[in-house]
Amino acid sequence: MSNLKVEKVGDALGIVLPEEVLKKLEVKEGDTLYILDTPDGIKITTFDPNLDTAIKAYEKVNQKYTNALRELSK
Incomplete structure (x- = not known):
């Protein structure tokens, strides 16, 4: 992977991601982008960690109330 240099951007600090990283x-x-703490360090991802929680909640409700949701959708 690449080394990144932290640079001043206005009143903040930032990094520039190389083209190969942007493509991946x-x-x-x-x-x-989302920055997650993991046991192995920091992870940068496009995956919204809150979306996974929402999907699991939907699946739980959908299983329990399948018939009611079907009727409401009509």
């Missing part, structure tokens, strides 16, 4: 992440200007 499949991101473009304006996209959101």
Whole structure:
């Protein structure tokens, strides 16, 4: 992987991601990246960790109330 240098950007600090990293992440200007703490260190991802929680909650409700949701969708 690449080494990144922390640079001053206005009143903040920032890093510039190399083109190869941007391609692997499949991101473009304006996209959101998420920084997660993991047991192995920091992870930068395009995956919203809150989305996984919401999907699991939906699946639980969907299983319990499948018939009611089907009727409400009509």
